[in-house]
Structures are given as structure tokens and as C-alpha cells.
Amino acid sequence: MTDYRKILMLRSMGCSQREMERNKIASRETSKAVFETADRLGICWPLDDDITNADLERLLFPNKYKNACLYVEPDYQYIHRELAKPGVTLTLLWEEYRSKCYETGKTPYMSTQFGDKYRKWARVTKATMRIQHKPGDAIQVDWAGDTIPIYDSVTGQQSSAYLFVAVLPCSYYAYTEACADMKTENWLNCHVHAFNYFGGVTRLLIPDNCKTATSSNTRYDTVLNRSYQELADYYGTAIVPARVRRPKDKSSAEASVRFAETWIIAALRDRKFFSLQEVNEAVAEKLEELNGREFQQRTGTRRSAYLEEEQPYMLPLPATPFESAVWSVAKVPNDYLVSDGRNKYSVPYNLIGEKVDVRVTKNLVEVYYHGSRVASHRRLQTLQRDPLVKLEHMPETHQKYLTYNEDDFKVWAMSVGPMTEHVVDFFLESGKAPEQGYKACASLTKLGERYGKERLESACARVHAYGTTPSIRNISSILKSKQDVKAKTSTAQEQSSNTARYGITRGASYFANGGEHK
Structure with missing residues (x-):
């Protein structure tokens, strides 16, 4: 033969x-x-x-x-x-x-x-052209390795824009978008924009093994990112991550990434961008050119192949667009505040030390404990110095602190005594603002509740006897050592001793008549 x-x-x-x-x-x-x-x-x-x-x-x-x-x-x-x-x-x-x-x-x-x-x-x-790529069956997604530089118009400082690529492997119809980072929020939003661009969803979604897609991917088990799974459930698609270090599992995405790096990133290398919006406008323009380029080995373009062969098989989009949500796990600190990455929000104080699930959308921050929602806040859109705290999340003592004001402290001091009034006035007037003395006044009220108003008045009087600058430390020390009680007892004993020493004294009226009784 x-x-x-x-x-x-x-x-x-x-x-x-x-x-x-x-x-x-x-x-x-x-x-x-x-x-x-x-x-x-x-x-x-x-x-x-x-x-x-x-x-x-x-x-x-x-x-x-x-x-x-x-x-x-x-x-x-x-x-x-x-x-x-x-x-x-x-x-x-x-x-x-x-x-x-x-x-x-x-x-x-x-x-x-x-x-x-x-x-x-x-x-x-070598007939492997489209055996595994049925129309409307899968979308492959990935990040491009190269980035697009963005310059600050004032300082000239350079930052990077990362290019997201989604491709339909049957027609090679592609979608690209530039993002400031590769975090979960941008990852999810890019998927939503890609689905809208394609005008439909596929049965499968094939990503790489980045942390925004999978928590772990082993031979025996695949754990998907919770936020990513939520998006897939909403659109009715199934996530099938590529195997670890197996780029051929998403060869179309790899090829389209290289194509995008050439015809988008490299094509824009001589242009200088000063905002992410400018970058995306240029990327969208180049994307239309890419999808309109003629194939080298077959007739038509990516767009024509999609419209003729693939669009009828795409699954329909939901009636309302998906609101991307980022999930994270946080341990509640002593100040019972959790963060969305920029601002802080309160949770019930009895969860201090517990792990909770935090769900962040564009306009909402939700906190879940064992599957039940325990807190919900509107999301702050700008960086704020103060956290967003709800009164019901605070301990009773903290709630009481928020109700403190200058007039209430003065009224309370009048009910105790004049020496306590002097001490409260000193606390409220010693700083640049009355609020600086609220903490000391609150501590004084607690001492009054613990030791009684009478002893507190005596302690304030004793502090004034020592000097003109009273402090909570000195008053507390007097009450703990019972110096106010000892001083009062000593005064009473001194008066009793003087009475015993001099006996019964006769007044001037006695001697006015020569010492005779009438």
C-alpha cells in the first residue's frame, strides 16, 4: 500500500x-x-x-x-x-x-x-471550526492583558483602564468596555452591558477563574462568587468556568482578546485620554469597526454572522435590567459599623463580633445574618466623614447620649444643689463649645445615680474646697473613698464635742437681774 x-x-x-x-x-x-x-x-x-x-x-x-x-x-x-x-x-x-x-x-x-x-x-x-459552538449557546468572557493609559489633566499622573471582552464563539460577535478596575461591581456591570449589546442571553456563560467569578475551582468542586451567581440566576443562564490553566476551554475569548488588543488597544496607542468616558467613546468606535471587519477565511463579518446565524437563538432579556449587587463577608467591630468600601453603616449592636453578609447595590446597602436581613441603608454616593447610623441599632446608653443638651444638664444640676451647678457650668464653659463638656456632664449624672444626689453635692463641695478646676476623676475618687461621708461625720462630731465641753451656758438676760431667778 x-x-x-x-x-x-x-x-x-x-x-x-x-x-x-x-x-x-x-x-x-x-x-x-x-x-x-x-x-x-x-x-x-x-x-x-x-x-x-x-x-x-x-x-x-x-x-x-x-x-x-x-x-x-x-x-x-x-x-x-x-x-x-x-x-x-x-x-x-x-x-x-x-x-x-x-x-x-x-x-x-x-x-x-x-x-x-x-x-x-x-x-x-482538523475540522474543529464550530463543532462545539452552537448558535446562541454560550458567551465567553475575559479581561484583556494590556491596559489603556489615562492621564490626569492637572497633575499628568497616569492610571490604567482595563478592557473587558465578551464574545459569542459561534459568530465571534464581540463586546468590549473599559473600566477603572477589575473589581466585582465593574465585572457585573460589564456583563449586563454585554447582554444588552447582544440583545439577548445565552444558555451558558464561560468565564476565567478570576476571583470575581469563582471562589475556588478544583477537580471535584466549583464554588462561584455569590454576586456572579445572583446575576446568572436573574438572566437564566448557567456559569461553567474554564478549567484552571486551560485557555482552550474559552479559545474564542482568548482569540478575541488578542484581536481586541490589536484592533482596539494598539490602534489607540497614539491617542491621549483624560477620562474613562473618553476611553469608552473611542473603544465603542473601534468595536464597531472590529465587528464590521470582513472574515479572512469565510464570507461576511462578525455582525452579519451574528444577525444571520445566531441572533434568533438567543434567550430573551428580562423585562427590567439587573441591578448588580456585590456580596462580601464582614466581622462586626466594636463600633457596630460595616463598610461598602467607602462609607460606613450601622448594624444592631448585639451582632458585635459576629460575621455578617453585606450586599451592596448602586443605591442600597443591606446586611444579612444567617440568611435574615438585619439592616438596610440607602447607599451614600459621595465620601462622608460621619457614618450612617440608625438609632435602633445603638445600645440604650448610646441612644441616651444623643439626647444630651446643655439646658437638660443645667436643670438636672439645679435639682442636685448649688455646688453641682458650679461643676456643671465649669464643664460646659471650659471648652470652645458646650458639646465638649457633654461627656463629663453625662459621667456626673451617672455618679449621681450611683451614689445619690446628696453625696454628689457633698463631693462637689469638697472638690471646690480643694481648687477651682473640678474633674470627674477627683469627684469619683472622693465618692469611692467616702471622703464626703467622713467629712460630714467629722463636722457633726466636732459640734457635739463643743456642746459637751461648755455645758449649758446662761445668756445675758440672766445676769441682767443680778443672777437671780424670778
């Missing part, structure tokens, strides 16, 4: 037909026939090891043994084209092939041989 494998190998090395004839590998006529047929069928070297010369002979010259063959050879190119259509499988095509053979009284291959022979033909001819 002619060594077709060797002919194809020598041809790939530049060996001519004359040289093959001279070395007695094959005649010039045979070599010429092999060359022409191989070019027509797209067969080239290298070939898989399990492809034999007999297999090649049946592919190159199927009519040679037509009379000797008992079985009808399938039309492999027809099978290949049909498999690209939605819902078409090898089993269905074999059923149709078998029925035609029986109608003409010929013998068909069984289903196993039918499938094996087609797959071998596909390997030999």
Missing part, C-alpha cells in the same frame, strides 16, 4: 514530487493526486498516530474501493455542518443516515462506527 503518511510528512518538509519519485516513495502522478486531494479536504501534517494509511486512502480516494465496500460511506462534511445547528446530535444524524440507506437498499454503519469514523475524519481534517 502507498505510504500516504510519509508523502504528507515529506511534503511538509518541502520535498517535491520529482524527489519522491527519485527516492521510490511514490510516482509523480500519485504524489500529485495526494497533494491536490489533501489540499481540497484540508488534510495536512502532522497527523495523529492512530491515523493509518488505510484510513487516509479511504478519505483521499473513497471511490477506489466503492464497489468492494459493503457499507455506505457517510457525508462527513454534511455531518460537520449540521452539528453546528442547535439540538443536532450524532445520534440524530445517524438515524437519518440509516433511514436513507435502508430506503435505497444499502447497508449503513452502526452508530458506534458512524461516530468513530466521523471523529477520525474531524481529527484528520
